[in-house]
Amino acid sequence: xxxxxxxxxxxxxxxxxxxxxxxxxxxxxxxxxxxxxxxxxxxxxxxxxxxxxxxxxxxxxxxxxxxxxxxxxxxxxxxxxxxxxxxxxxxxxxxxxxxxxxxxxxxxxxxxxxxxxxxxxxxxxxxxxxxxxxxxxxxxxxxxxxxxxxxxxxxxxxxxxxxxxxxxxxxxxxxxxxxxxxxxxxxxxxxxxxxxxxxxxxxxxxxxxxxxxxxxxxxxxxxxxxxxxxxxxxxxxxxxxxxxxxxxxxxxxxxxxxxxxxxxxxxxxxxxxxxxxxxxxxxxxxxxxxxxxxxxxxxxxxxxxxx
Amino acid sequence: xxxxxxxxxxxxxxxxxxxxxxxxxxxxxxxxxxxxxxxxxxxxxxxxxxxxxxxxxxxxxxxxxxxxxxxxxxxxxxxxxxxxxxxxxxxxxxxxxxx
Numbered sequence: 001x002x003x004x005x006x007x008x009x010x011x012x013x014x015x016x017x018x019x020x021x022x023x024x025x026x027x028x029x030x031x032x033x034x035x036x037x038x039x040x041x042x043x044x045x046x047x048x049x050x051x052x053x054x055x056x057x058x059x060x061x062x063x064x065x066x067x068x069x070x071x072x073x074x075x076x077x078x079x080x081x082x083x084x085x086x087x088x089x090x091x092x093x094x095x096x097x098x099x100x101x102x103x104x105x106x107x108x109x110x111x112x113x114x115x116x117x118x119x120x121x122x123x124x125x126x127x128x129x130x131x132x133x134x135x136x137x138x139x140x141x142x143x144x145x146x147x148x149x150x151x152x153x154x155x156x157x158x159x160x161x162x163x164x165x166x167x168x169x170x171x172x173x174x175x176x177x178x179x180x181x182x183x184x185x186x187x188x189x190x191x192x193x194x195x196x197x198x199x200x201x202x203x204x205x206x207x208x209x210x211x212x213x214x215x216x217x218x219x220x221x222x223x224x225x226x227x228x229x230x231x232x233x234x235x236x237x238x239x240x241x242x243x244x245x246x247x248x249x250x251x252x253x254x255x256x257x258x259x260x261x262x263x264x265x266x267x268x269x270x271x272x273x274x275x276x277x278x279x280x281x282x283x284x285x286x287x288x289x290x291x292x293x294x295x296x297x298x299x300x301x302x303x304x305x306x307x
Numbered sequence: 308x309x310x311x312x313x314x315x316x317x318x319x320x321x322x323x324x325x326x327x328x329x330x331x332x333x334x335x336x337x338x339x340x341x342x343x344x345x346x347x348x349x350x351x352x353x354x355x356x357x358x359x360x361x362x363x364x365x366x367x368x369x370x371x372x373x374x375x376x377x378x379x380x381x382x383x384x385x386x387x388x389x390x391x392x393x394x395x396x397x398x399x400x401x402x403x404x405x406x
Contacts, residue, residue: 109397116366117373123329124336124370215329218362222396 033291036284043284047277058267065260072253079246082239094239098232105225112218119214126207133203137196143189147182154178310334312341317348324356327364335367343374350375355385360393372402382406 084091092100157175161168310331311322319342323331342350350371354360372381382404386394394400 106398112362113365113369113397113399116362117369118366120329120332120363120366120370121373123332124339127333127336211329214332214363214366216362217328219360219393222362222393226396 043277061260061264065257068253068257075249082242140192147185151182310338312338319347319350322353327357327360329363349380
């Protein structure tokens with residue numbers, strides 16, 4: 001704009017010193033006066049056009065500055081938004097989400113490990129219980145074996161007591177008692193054997209159920225952490241890059257807005273073009289008077305108000 | 308995959324191979340019972356032949372740690388890349404010495 005204004009001459013111009021020979025020519029004088037008159041007509045028109053254009057340009061600068069400022073605002077908002085994610089009724093920074101995610105996953109992994117350990121602990125405990133049950137079962141079998149012998153001894157004692165006749169009657173009673181006790185022991189050992197069988201069956205069922213739990217491989221769940229962390233890190237990197245790009249756009253839009261504001265201010269403070277042109281018209285008018293005075297022209301001089 | 312157990316002085320060496328999963332629990336349990344009986348000062352689990360370890364395998368290693376006295380050092384030697392990865396991921400490398 002400054003350069004454009006400099007294209008116009010300074011309004012207070014020194015009149016050129018024309019050689020007498022040139023001014024003696026009436027034709028030259030007439031031509032000069034005609035040129036001055038033409039300039040006096042054209043210059044105000046140019047002034048109006050330039051002023052109108054300058055005004056329009058100022059308004060456009062103002063609109064553009066406003067748009068650039070709004071864009072900067074939008075870019076800033078977007079830059080802030082890409083670094084946060086919605087969570088319930090508010091948003092949290094992505095960094096915080098990353099930490100939360102990793103902590104949660106680490107906790108889940110520890111729970112998976114703990115579950116696996118407990119499942120295997122139960123498997124081992126059931127195996128140990130089963131082994132103890134086998135020992136118990138062998139004891140019962142031994143008791144039954146001893147009981148059979150006791151029963152046989154009682155039977156033999158009864159036979160021998162009967163052989164002894166009257167003197168063996170006491171032995172018969174003792175043998176009968178022993179037989180009775182042996183019967184009770186036999187009954188008890190049968191019950192124990194039966195119960196051991198039931199417990200063994202329950203353990204086998206529990207073992208089968210537990211096997212299903214223990215054989216459920218959680219390795220994929222454990223490995224999922226690595227995949228998800230990689231994806232999350234990619235997301236964070238992308239978000240940071242986007243934030244950087246948007247921040248650069250904010251800077252550019254703000255710079256553009258400032259430049260446009262400065263241009264507008266510069267155009268506002270410029271001396272209006274038409275006043276400079278008016279001064280140029282006055283200079284032309286003075287030239288016209290001087291020309292008329294020098295050569296006593298009959299041409300009616302134009303007044304400054306005509307410009 | 309039978310778990311092979313041997314003892315040298317106060318050290319127990321447990322060698323595993325193939326897939327260390329739930330299917331190996333019986334062999335591992337027997338070895339563990341044997342180690343508890345011997346009370347070695349340290350246990351080295353040789354894993355160079357183990358190509359895969361599932362969560363049950365990890366659970367069994369944790370049980371080994373739990374059932375042996377805290378003073379007994381337990382190290383896992385020559386782990387393959389896939390096994391080492393899962394040990395690191397589950398942070399078991401902070402419980403056992405990887406060598």
